[in-house]
Amino acid sequence: MSxxxxxxxxxxxxxxVKKEDIELAKKIEKEDLHTATDESLLRVxxxxxxxxxxxxxxxxxxxxKHMGKKLKYGYMKPEHHIGFMISEWFANRxxxxxxxxxxxxxxxxxxxxxxxxxxxxxxxxxxxxEKLADVLGLETEKDFQGLWENYYKSQYADERKNIELxxxxxxxxxxxxxxxxxxxxxxxxxxxELE
Amino acid sequence: xxxxxxIARLAEESKYDVVRPEMDSEEEFDLQKVxxxxxxxxxxxxxxxxxxxxxxxxxxxxxxxxxxxxHSFTPDGRCVSLFKTLYTNKCSQDCGYCPNSSSCGENKTIxxxxxxxxxxxxxxxQSNYVEGLFLSSxxxxxxxxxxxxxxxxxxxxxxxxxxxxxxxxxxxxxTSKDYIKRCxxxxxxxxxxxxxxxxxxMQEVTSTKDYRYDILRRQRYIRDLSEKMDLPAxxxxxxxxxxxxxxxxxxxxxxxREYRRMKIKRMYFSSFxxxxxxxxxxxxxxxxGREHRLYQTxxxxxxxxxxxxxxxAAFDEHGFLPKKDPKxxxxxxxxxxxxxxxEASKERLLRVPGIGPKSASRIVRAxxxxxxxxxxxxxxxxxxxxxxxxxxxxxxxxxxxxxxxxT
Ligand code: SF4
Numbered sequence: 013m014s015x016x017x018x019x020x021x022x023x024x025x026x027x028x029v030k031k032e033d034i035e036l037a038k039k040i041e042k043e044d045l046h047t048a049t050d051e052s053l054l055r056v057x058x059x060x061x062x063x064x065x066x067x068x069x070x071x072x073x074x075x076x077k078h079m080g081k082k083l084k085y086g087y088m089k090p091e092h093h094i095g096f097m098i099s100e101w102f103a104n105r106x107x108x109x110x111x112x113x114x115x116x117x118x119x120x121x122x123x124x125x126x127x128x129x130x131x132x133x134x135x136x137x138x139x140x141x142e143k144l145a146d147v148l149g150l151e152t153e154k155d156f157q158g159l160w161e162n163y164y165k166s167q168y169a170d171e172r173k174n175i176e177l178x179x180x181x182x183x184x185x186x187x188x189x190x191x192x193x194x195x196x197x198x199x200x201x202x203x204x205e206l207e
Numbered sequence: 208x209x210x211x212x213x214i215a216r217l218a219e220e221s222k223y224d225v226v227r228p229e230m231d232s233e234e235e236f237d238l239q240k241v242x243x244x245x246x247x248x249x250x251x252x253x254x255x256x257x258x259x260x261x262x263x264x265x266x267x268x269x270x271x272x273x274x275x276x277x278h279s280f281t282p283d284g285r286c287v288s289l290f291k292t293l294y295t296n297k298c299s300q301d302c303g304y305c306p307n308s309s310s311c312g313e314n315k316t317i318x319x320x321x322x323x324x325x326x327x328x329x330x331x332x333q334s335n336y337v338e339g340l341f342l343s344s345x346x347x348x349x350x351x352x353x354x355x356x357x358x359x360x361x362x363x364x365x366x367x368x369x370x371x372x373x374x375x376x377x378x379x380x381x382t383s384k385d386y387i388k389r390c391x392x393x394x395x396x397x398x399x400x401x402x403x404x405x406x407x408x409m410q411e412v413t414s415t416k417d418y419r420y421d422i423l424r425r426q427r428y429i430r431d432l433s434e435k436m437d438l439p440a441x442x443x444x445x446x447x448x449x450x451x452x453x454x455x456x457x458x459x460x461x462x463x464r465e466y467r468r469m470k471i472k473r474m475y476f477s478s479f480x481x482x483x484x485x486x487x488x489x490x491x492x493x494x495x496g497r498e499h500r501l502y503q504t505x506x507x508x509x510x511x512x513x514x515x516x517x518x519x520a521a522f523d524e525h526g527f528l529p530k531k532d533p534k535x536x537x538x539x540x541x542x543x544x545x546x547x548x549x550e551a552s553k554e555r556l557l558r559v560p561g562i563g564p565k566s567a568s569r570i571v572r573a574x575x576x577x578x579x580x581x582x583x584x585x586x587x588x589x590x591x592x593x594x595x596x597x598x599x600x601x602x603x604x605x606x607x608x609x610x611x612x613x614t
Contacts, residue, residue, distance in 0.1 A: 047569045049584050068274075071276050072288070072335075072338075073279070075334055075336065078333070086335070104270060105269055108221035108222070109218065123218055123221075125221045126265060132210040140211070144211060154233070156336070158238065159327065162241050162242045163290065163331065163336075164279060165242065166245035166249065167245060167285075167287050168282060169285075170283075172283035175284075178281070178284045181286065195280070
């Protein structure tokens with residue numbers, strides 16, 4: 013028995029992981045982490061959680077633009093090394109479509125077909141999308157931000173305003189890493205109205 | 208050929224997008240309709256998208272998550288994870304709190320068609336704004352016709368567009384058993400809102416809905432059918448807190464009936480907010496704190512496994528919950544002496560404020576290996592010491608009785 017594969021992957025993906033954390037993780041079971049009081053085990057638990065939290069948030073907060081039916085791309089600048097974990101997760105969600113996630117420096121490209129998932133690391137997102145669009149002969153870009161903005165605003169209940177809770181659930185760092193334009197804009201406006 | 212070209216080639220060769228609709232451009236949507244019908248559901252609080260359904264094959268759009276995913280939050284702190292909308296705002300009922308009620312006079316009727324609704328859902332879903340659809344509706348002139356449209360909308364998504372994302376569908380009061388059966392075949396979760404806690408309370412908010420016939424009987428249909436068929440995320444209900452003059456104890460008792468008799472998965476509470484032009488526009492707004500305390504009793508019953516007779520200790524003589532965590536009030540009644548974390552059963556540990564199911568399990572497991580000596584160790588198991596301290600003894604030492612009562 014050892015830690016589940018997923019936990020080990022998340023641990024390795026954490027930017028702050030050290031060799032000794034991985035060594036330790038290979039020797040323990042999931043239960044040991046639950047009952048940990050020892051500092052080194054608590055550290056491992058914390059690192060797994062931290063990368064897991066980012067992974068979970070990115071799955072929800074990343075937004076896609078579309079080129080034809082074959083290509084989706086979205087901005088993502090994760091703190092931890094979870095790029096492929098996310099792009100492959102989306103590739104499984106949308107079979108047959110090329111998924112590109114990334115930022116000014118790097119991007120992760122994945123596709124799921126009948127043969128399985130193929131992935132590739134690439135340069136900045138803009139050039140990657142341009143290259144793929146070129147090969148696929150795609151030109152028009154579509155996004156549904158206006159549709160989302162209308163819907164998103166309709167869900168806000170002013171009588172329940174709770175800025176603290178919003179910040180806790182959707183912290184600025186994640187809004188920045190997934191570039192959540194609508195949420196930021198509406199949040200700023202709500203704050204202004206407060207003053 | 209570069210690896211990127213290889214990936215592009217795979218996309219070209221893949222036939223698994225042939226069923227996808229070419230997505231409309233944004234300009235083709237009626238954004239006002241999206242806003243108005245979206246706003247009609249903002250007091251429906253269930254935002255869960257967790258479902259154990261297994262998605263197979265690759266000839267599909269979408270998937271689900273067993274833990275659920277939140278896609279956004281509004282500045283009220285609530286999760287926005289589904290495209291939650293009414294199908295139509297037309298309604299023949301006269302609920303006093305609702306802006307779509309027939310008692311509000313003539314509203315401009317706004318409705319989707321199943322095709323339109325499917326397109327908005329798919330556009331938001333494929334852009335990763337939502338995890339799926341939550342479809343509710345006013346009852347129109349004829350609830351059967353509206354229910355048919357709701358079913359057709361989800362059928363179109365599931366069957367024609369091969370949409371495998373999450374779907375939560377509201378069953379309209381009075382819906383037939385056959386329609387409910389069809390709904391179960393198509394969705395992850397069904398719900399039917401009881402809105403009030405009893406027949407007499409319902410009569411205070413509407414003269415057109417029959418609590419037993421339109422609501423309870425339909426809930427029994429859902430319960431019985433979902434025992435035989437697969438309704439992956441179960442069925443739920445919601446009640447409005449404070450719209451009919453009820454106290455918390457009445458709500459708590461209706462919650463127990465819902466869990467025990469109707470076998471619901473979750474009960475949701477939505478505190479009453481007066482809406483202009485409705486019959487109840489002059490009623491007082493109910494604080495979200497009241498709603499929160501009811502959720503705490505729900506949690507104690509459902510997750511902590513408290514007996515209702517223990518929880519009842521938290522209500523005051525007027526049937527209301529105090530303005531603090533009900534678990535503290537309950538602990539004062541049920542814990543006759545301080546709890547020793549090295550000896551107490553898991554059930555007893557759970558009755559200590561500041562100790563939850565996870566920390567109780569950690570304590571039980573850890574003490575098998577080594578006696579717990581310091582408070583600091585408890586904090587590492589996740590115990591909230593500030594709250595737990597007055598109820599605990601460690602090494603024979605306990606905090607003062609005064610502390611315990613002053614928490
Ligand atoms: S049934 Fe009642 S709450 Fe529902 S839309 Fe009609 S009037 Fe509103």
